[in-house]
Amino acid sequence: MSVDPEMRDALLAAVPGLRAFAISLSGQVDRADDLVQDTLLRALANIDRFERGTNLNAWLFTILRNLFHSEFRKRRREVEDPDGSLAGRLQIQPEQGAHLDFEDFREALNKLPADQREALLLVGASGFSYEEAANICGCAVGTIKSRVNRARSRLAALLAVDGVEDLGPDRTTRAALQTAAL
Incomplete structure (x- = not known):
């Protein structure tokens, strides 16, 4: 062929x-x-x-x-390892903050129900439209929109993100950077 x-x-x-x-x-x-x-x-x-x-x-x-x-x-x-505890004991923990933030995000993402995680990844990470994601998942567009919204809200709650200021460096790092700029 x-x-x-x-x-x-x-x-x-x-x-x-x-x-x-x-x-x-x-x-x-x-x-x-x-x-x-x-x-x-x-x-x-x-x-x-x-x-x-x-x-x-x-x-x-x-x-x-x-x-x-x-x-x-x-x-x-x-053998399942849904919370990553087994894998966590088998690897060296990262020392950089970004890696730790990513691990926190990954853990929070894994705590989402599978249907919400899948919808969020298709729309948010893979760039599919709601319509395309609905076709891939075999459900209604409204269902995908609802799943994505619930997934985003749940992730924000799990990661304690209240607003844009919570993204990026933490308060201590921002304070140190501001002090260094003076």
Whole structure:
């Protein structure tokens, strides 16, 4: 089977977004890479089913999402580590504040219900419109909007973000920077 160069380039251009989505779903880089590879293989095997002129990324993200859910059902017997405590004991904790903030964000993201996390990642991180995310998830646009809104509110509460001033450096760092500027 041969794929025309334009389609090949479009598939390759989708890989970074697919990988980011797969990492956010699985929480493991190795599994995410496997998911992306399986997604591309399945897409290539079924390329004749793709309707040219429609959204290739949405089609690929739907394949990846379906593969993830199928794999999740198969892996139920594996040891789960939803709060990251096991993984936390196996790795060196980062020393830089940004890494700690990212870990806090990741933990908060993992505390969201799966449907809210998925909707937020599709719309907020992957850049899909509400309509495209609804098609990928197989639900109504209003449902996606509601899930994204609830996810954003819950994340803000979990991270104790009350406003824009809570983003970026903490108060102590801002004070030190202001003092240094004087």
